Amino acid sequence: MMSLSRRCTRTVICVIFLIQTVVFIVTMMPRQAAVQKVTTTVLELDTVAMTTAAPPDNDTLELFLADYEEQCERQFLPKRSNFVGSYGGGNRASLCPCIPDSLEGPLNISALHPLPIGEMELQQKELKPGGMWSPSSCQPRQRVAIIIPFRDREEHLMLLLNILHPMLQRQMLHYTIFVIEQSRPPVFNKAALMNTGYMEARNVADFDCYIFHDVDMLPENDRNFYTCSESPRHVGSHIDKWKYTVPYPGIFGGVTAFTKELFEHVNGFSNQFYGWGGEDDDMYSRIRAKNLTIVRFSKTVARYTMIKHKGDVGNPYNVKSGIAWKFRPKHYLVDGLNSLRYKLVEVELRPLYFWMLVALPPHPSYFKRSQRSIRVTSGTKPVLVLTSVERVSLAAAFLWYSLILG
Numbered sequence: 001m002m003s004l005s006r007r008c009t010r011t012v013i014c015v016i017f018l019i020q021t022v023v024f025i026v027t028m029m030p031r032q033a034a035v036q037k038v039t040t041t042v043l044e045l046d047t048v049a050m051t052t053a054a055p056p057d058n059d060t061l062e063l064f065l066a067d068y069e070e071q072c073e074r075q076f077l078p079k080r081s082n083f084v085g086s087y088g089g090g091n092r093a094s095l096c097p098c099i100p101d102s103l104e105g106p107l108n109i110s111a112l113h114p115l116p117i118g119e120m121e122l123q124q125k126e127l128k129p130g131g132m133w134s135p136s137s138c139q140p141r142q143r144v145a146i147i148i149p150f151r152d153r154e155e156h157l158m159l160l161l162n163i164l165h166p167m168l169q170r171q172m173l174h175y176t177i178f179v180i181e182q183s184r185p186p187v188f189n190k191a192a193l194m195n196t197g198y199m200e201a202r203n204v205a206d207f208d209c210y211i212f213h214d215v216d217m218l219p220e221n222d223r224n225f226y227t228c229s230e231s232p233r234h235v236g237s238h239i240d241k242w243k244y245t246v247p248y249p250g251i252f253g254g255v256t257a258f259t260k261e262l263f264e265h266v267n268g269f270s271n272q273f274y275g276w277g278g279e280d281d282d283m284y285s286r287i288r289a290k291n292l293t294i295v296r297f298s299k300t301v302a303r304y305t306m307i308k309h310k311g312d313v314g315n316p317y318n319v320k321s322g323i324a325w326k327f328r329p330k331h332y333l334v335d336g337l338n339s340l341r342y343k344l345v346e347v348e349l350r351p352l353y354f355w356m357l358v359a360l361p362p363h364p365s366y367f368k369r370s371q372r373s374i375r376v377t378s379g380t381k382p383v384l385v386l387t388s389v390e391r392v393s394l395a396a397a398f399l400w401y402s403l404i405l406g
Contacts, residue, residue, distance in 0.1 A: 061223075061300045065099055068225065068297075072098035075229060076141040079206060096138035096172040103170050103222050107163065109305045112218075114158035121351045124165050130204075131177035131353035133169055140174035142208040142227050147197035148215055148353075149190045150181045156215045156307050161352055164213075167222040175226070176204065177353040183345050187363035190214075191269035191279035196342045196358050198263060204354070210258050211235065216307040217254045223301040226257070231293045232266075233257040238299035241306045245299075252287070252294065253280030254304065266290055267336030270324075274363040278321030286336075289329040320364075 127133050134140055150157060168175045180197040182188060194212045201207060209228030217236050236255030238244040266286040273279040287294060296302060346357040
């Protein structure tokens with residue numbers, strides 16, 4: 001009787017284990033198929049023209065600088081509306097050099113520390129209100145807007161500004177730094193803030209170039225020129241976190257650059273990605289949908305240190321971010337600059353930057369503690385995300401399996 005009871009128990013356990021396993025496999029099949037589809041798409045996109053990362057040696061640096069100077073002399077001519085000071089006549093001889101002698105090359109990021117804001121303001125006395133600067137000795141070739149989405153990162157912002165202001169001045173650019181801070185909702189939306197920064201900066205001046213800049217990305221070389229060309233540019237392409245390599249061809253985030261025409265051509269960033277993840281991959285797909293070419297500078301200059309920090313409570317992982325890997329050309333036409341909604345709560349022309357406090361529409365209802373998911377990663381990219389049902393199925397399967405083995 002005991003033997004029969006044990007056999008029945010084991011049979012029941014095996015059946016339950018089988019059911020749980022089937023449930024888990026069925027729930028995972030669509031996600032795994034989507035991941036496989038994305039992976040295949042990324043491999044196919046290897047053919048998209050990009051500059052190839054090269055070893056950091058002097059020959060490579062000289063070649064890069066020669067190529068950049070040739071492009072700069074041919075393309076980077078200021079609009080007549082952007083001529084300033086005594087150079088309003090548009091004399092080409094008065095243009096700032098493409099590669100100024102004031103550049104230092106590699107920067108010692110590890111030796112830097114965030115200065116008190118008062119001390120930094122004293123060092124940057126030549127700035128005009130709102131973090132604007134232009135060289136007085138020559139006509140800058142481009143007028144550049146630096147747009148930094150921001151919330152609760154004051155120390156990181158001060159450290160970044162301590163690098164950016166001197167670097168951009170050595171590059172002899174006419175620039176303004178915009179800091180776009182989110183007041184509400186609680187969940188951060190970096191992409192919508194960048195769209196907002198673009199729309200507001202466009203009303204401030206006729207900028208030639210828009211640089212979208214994460215607050216935790218510190219440039220390591222001032223020869224990584226903050227300028228725009230005829231193609232979207234992945235400025236922050238080689239990061240210490242990835243050992244100064246490009247981890248996958250479709251990566252396009254951290255620091256990016258667009259002309260006004262290019263940014264509006266792709267309809268800006270998506271406004272749907274609240275929380276962490278998705279907006280960068282979605283932008284890459286937008287660029288692909290318009291058959292544009294992404295430009296990356298050599299890692300001899302396009303090097304960044306990413307500030308290490310703990311995860312933000314207001315920036316949880318977006319469980320819906322995987323949709324960014326889907327190619328949705330029709331969706332890009334209706335989600336972006338033309339669907340952006342925001343409210344300017346407050347504006348200040350601070351000594352070091354142009355500050356805007358912005359309110360965005362409410363975040364989606366799936367950002368609840370009970371619906372948080374576990375990320376399963378492989379290498380450097382998220383491969384899949386487990387929902388509550390999948391986690392319970394997987395846990396139960398392992399539990400029954402351990403009972404059988406026991």
